[in-house]
Amino acid sequence: MATSTENAIIGEVEIPSSVKVAKDGSFISVKGKIGTVKKDFLKLPATVTVEGSRITIKPYGTRKRDLAVTNTAKSILESMIKGVEKGFTYKVKIVFAHFPISVKVKGKEIYIENFFGERAPRVARIQGDATKVEIQTEDVLIKGPSLEDVSQTAANIELSTRIKDKDQRVFLDGLYIYAREEGM
Structure with a gap:
């Protein structure tokens, strides 16, 4: 679940060492041993950044809806990582x-x-x-x-x-x- 501190919502996803994640504009591509999965996060009302071994999701607002958007994006990214590792x-x-x-x-x-x-x-x-x-x-x-x-x-x-x-x-x-x- 995304963490909420002082009215700021932040979602984080850990990247395993066997997976490579790259961000190109609004596209995020996840590459693993099974293949590559690409997804466009353009319409997501949040900022997605890839730093080292984690992906950070920061929504634009601080409401309940923004927490839901963050958790949905986090779930999508986790399934992308799981997909390129196991399928x-x-x-x-x-x-x-x-x-x-x-x-x-x-x-x-x-x-x-x-x-x-x-x-x-x-x-x-x-x-x-x-x-x-x-x-x-x-x-x-x-x-x-x-x-x-x-x-x-x-x-x-x-x-x-x-x-x-x-x-x-x-x-x-x-x-x-x-x-x-x-x-x-």
Whole structure:
């Protein structure tokens, strides 16, 4: 949690020795053994500085909202550091009752074919350059150093098989997120 002393809010994040953090304008890039994660902090109402082995976040104000902004930025930076050290993995289960669903990766898109016997495949986008999608028998594994890209890719897959005009309690076919893990 960010510290608050004499109406000044300051958030600090420790940088491990195996990680390199660089600031270029409003962009902060974190580089580790798994890869590099870049994030734009332009719209953040705070000053972010990188000094030695720590990142300091100082919001412009001293209200409760500013403390929330500081803690959010701190959480984002911590997940960036965790991502380049260990990585993130989301597991998506392929569920079908009658028509066997086949999932294929082509470039930056995932094609879900034969969903409810539909002729046209449903398409989900893969977010980020470092995000890898691996298809096993009944699972789709999404791995990468960026938590935002990995989770958004998993959400895109889940949303592409959403059923709109039928009772979702009866028609359970689709791809569903069932596990979120650290590590690749």
